[in-house]
Amino acid sequence: MLDDIDRRILRRWQADPDMTAADLAAAIGLPAATVARRIERLREAGVLRGVHSVIDWTALGYAVEVSLRVQLDKTAPRAFDTFMAAARKVPEVTEMQTFLGRVDLRLTVIARDMAHWQSLYRDAILTLPHIAEIEALMHVATVKTDQTLPI
Structure with missing residues (x-):
């Protein structure tokens, strides 16, 4: 289900969840539009279920x-x-x-x-x-x- 690009996006985002899609795209060397589409597809597939704040x-x-x-x-x-x-x-x-x-x-x-x-x-x-x-x-x-x- 996940290809290498999806895995790169998820690995990088796990390491720095505050990263914007544009920063994420720059970090993995892909166009921002491509990363945004990939993120949307991961959300639609249920792989990304949301963004959470961790409260101390x-x-x-x-x-x-x-x-x-x-x-x-x-x-x-x-x-x-x-x-x-x-x-x-x-x-x-x-x-x-x-x-x-x-x-x-x-x-x-x-x-x-x-x-x-x-x-x-x-x-x-x-x-x-x-x-x-x-x-x-x-x-x-x-x-x-x-x-x-x-x-």
Whole structure:
């Protein structure tokens, strides 16, 4: 699906995502119009799904990050849908993933401090519907977050 030019564009863009299409074209030695068309084609094919800003939550005063492993009561009809709809309404839930296996979902929750976390846990998390079991893992350090691929 990808040819050498597409791979060159993606490699360069992964290395410097702030690069404009014109700068990208100059860096790989192609006309800007060609690179722009290639980028549009990659978007249409679903290879490029968007451009994201990465927010440093600690810079905004959120010093606590917790990963929650959740098992749902799957005997309840539509337990997943109901739980996910309710969890989406909690602003401090920054990520939600579903799994097959013993853990049904994983939530990432941020809080300003431990007092805020305790309040969130009691008032927002434990009140989510259909929780059968929950385990909280306190985040200590981020070792790797790189989402680049060897293209």
